[in-house]
Amino acid sequence: DATQIRVYLNNNAIIDLAVDGEGRWRGDLPNVDEGIYTLRVDEMDAEGTITSRVETPFKRESAENLAAATRSGDGPVSVVTVQKGDTLWAISRERYGDGLLYVRVFEANSDDIRDPDLIYPGQVFDLPK
Missing domain, CATH: 2.60.40 (Immunoglobulin-like)
Incomplete structure (x- = not known):
């Protein structure tokens, strides 16, 4: 309605x-x-x-960051903004079809994630291919 x-x-x-x-x-x-x-x-x-x-x-994102992220020309920017209730396992299961691949997301964002069991709404993570 x-x-x-x-x-x-x-x-x-x-x-x-x-x-x-x-x-x-x-x-x-x-x-x-x-x-x-x-x-x-x-x-x-x-x-x-x-x-x-x-x-x-x-x-x-700033125009400079978007330009740098798309410079390779091999597809769209692959990122995720963490939502309340998200886990690396769930993000990995949705992105890659297998929650065990959370390590891929963790390693790609190790500067932003101290503990893979503690991620917070609003964090933005790169999702490697």
């Missing part, structure tokens, strides 16, 4: 987006500086009542 989506960064409304007849929506976030934010999306009905909400950490 959603007719509109409102997108927030750090609890500041950024943009309202229309929902089509199939329940789909799409839009670009305007003028977002690099940094780590809390991205929130509220689904609203025709009266403006919030019917659902989702929040997630969101990292906006």
